[in-house]
Amino acid sequence: MTNNDDTTSINDLKEMLKKFRDARDWKQFHTPKNLVQAISIEANELMDEFLWKTDEEIDEFLKQDNFRQTISYELADVMAFCLNFAIATNIDLSQAMNEKMIHNNEKYPIEKSKGNATKYNEL
Ligand SMILES: [Mg+2]
Incomplete structure (x- = not known):
């Protein structure tokens, strides 16, 4: 996949998430309450990667591919639930x-x- 932030719109991401959701019949679970809780939970999973690390240690971790992949996936989880929340609540x-x-x-x-x-x- 060659998509990146320069070539992908927010609507593209919303459509990708709707396709994923609908193929699994998960719309029934995507209530505003569930989604807003999921945003918070995923944000905490992202925060957990930084817990107890100093700013200097984080600078070093950010040079490591495995750490970058972990936090990019957690950030994607947060973003996916933010977008799913926007979809469920019809927020532009x-x-x-x-x-x-x-x-x-x-x-x-x-x-x-x-x-x-x-x-x-x-x-
Ligand atoms: Mg996660």
């Missing part, structure tokens, strides 16, 4: 992301937040 992710970034630009004006990790309500 691109529209939501665009709207959210408009809000983020308002919450974090560049002149107040550049180089500053302070939360918006404390700026």
Whole structure:
């Protein structure tokens, strides 16, 4: 497969997931509650790969193919459930992301937040 982020749309990914889901008759299990729980569970599986490692150790792990493959698969699990949640709830992710970034630009004006990790309500 030669697909990558430059050649694949969000809709392409959603269609791939729907095909996988429907071939297994799993739509019945893809309720918003189940999917949002699965997002969290998979996010924790991704986090688990970093537990107890220092930033310096992580820099070294990120040079290793097996670690990169493990975290890329966990990230794909998170993304798959995010997309499945968007499908089940009929949320257009691109529209939501665009709207959210408009809000983020308002919450974090560049002149107040550049180089500053302070939360918006404390700026
Ligand atoms: Mg996983």
